[in-house]
Amino acid sequence: MSQTVDRALRILPLLAEGPANLEQVATRLDVHKSTALRLLRTLHEHGMVYRQEDQRYRLGARLFALAQQAMETLDVREIAHPHLLTLNEKIGHTIHLAVYEEGEVVYIDKVESRYPVRMYSRIGKPVAITVAAVAKLLLADLPEAERRSIAERLEYPKYTARSTPDAAAFLTELLRVRDQGWATDLGGHEESINCVGAPIRGADGRIAAAMSVSAPNVVVTADELLKLRPLILRTAEAISREYSGNTVSKDTP
Template identity: 80%
Template sequence: MSQTVDRALSILPLLAEGPANLEQVAQRLDVHKSTALRLLRTLHEHGIVHRQADQRYRLGARLFALAQEAMENLDVREIAHPHLVELNAACGHTVHLAVYEEDEVLYIDKVESRYPVRMYSRIGKPVALTVAAVAKLLLADLPEPERRAVAERLDYPRYTSRSTPDAAAFLAELATVREQGWATDLGGHEESINCVAAPIRGAEGRVVAAMSVSAPNVVVSADELLTLLPRVRRTAEAISADYVGKPIRPAERDTP
């Protein structure tokens, strides 16, 4: 039975490349046509594959519906939380998880620092879009026209002397973030608070959430916090792998 399941599943990557006829499926599986036909008929009955009028087979609508339903039911917070706790235990600093929803970037999880000085942030609270590291990651992944439209309609408060001054500067920073795959906020929102962040990616490599480590200068300097970046990125990659069920690579990027 396991061999039958393995063969059936091997058909799906072939059909993902485009429609294929019975002979092509049999050759890919290295089985007789009658065996390939039995597998295709079973998958067809369940809507996983569809037989076209030209007798070639393609992936069926039921497969896409199941994939969509599964993605909608994934809870990135639930998947990420153990990883955030582990990172917090290792470094001691505040760890955040954020998502982009309805033109806002919101914190959806937070693990508090072990140090007496605490962050004022809270779950459900919007972040400062033009300076927050998690916001930069989430906005940098938007398609170029949407990214530009968002940047041009934002206000640019001068929280500190390091705050992003205008749309042109913001778009330039988003291009850098998009290219390097990580972001920082080094005193852009509060002079005394620094942050490093990394993206969490979904099945197609798009950024579905962002996580960060933040700490005040009285606890750790900006340079010392930046030494945690490799670990932050590894944590984000581990969350991404759990989220999609396997290691992934970044999506193909459009031109910034």
């Protein structure tokens, strides 16, 4: 809608790939150098981009701070967090909380496993959308048309032999997940890691977020992990209940 802002914003993902100099930015934006310079300067003033010693630009620290602050004001996250901690104290494994937003699924909270095993995931990181248990839950709840259109424009990377292979398989899986009310990822993202996920619903019954428990084979087998399902579902329901109370606004008593 606004050409100038549009151009400025197109710079950000471009710099996210790695530092770039003025000319590279201008070329990729398809504008004159002087135009790119002025846009970068404005972004710089707001701390969105940073100019390193070699004069190249990269994304700035303000961006991190913004993302951080935004995450902390999310209602679901605040409500869910204590529940996730309690669950983690009981079972010890890694717990994730994720939301869906216009084509993307991102982790908004994570409680680390008490076992000395590291799992690569990070708050703010886009989820492996075709395989993650939380992603299946969140997408399964969308209207049919949207589900289909998303499924079709996704890519289906073969992380492992058990990754979702294509759109058809994905849509079938989503229907199954929708019916059973919970989801799994059994080695679909990383060979040795299994997850069990459960939905968190808002006052309108729609899925507002999803949580999952992940553990590597070396700690528990998939079967053992699945035994925790009732506990996980109960936690998700507890969060749903609390969240349904005050969905719309924080300050309604």
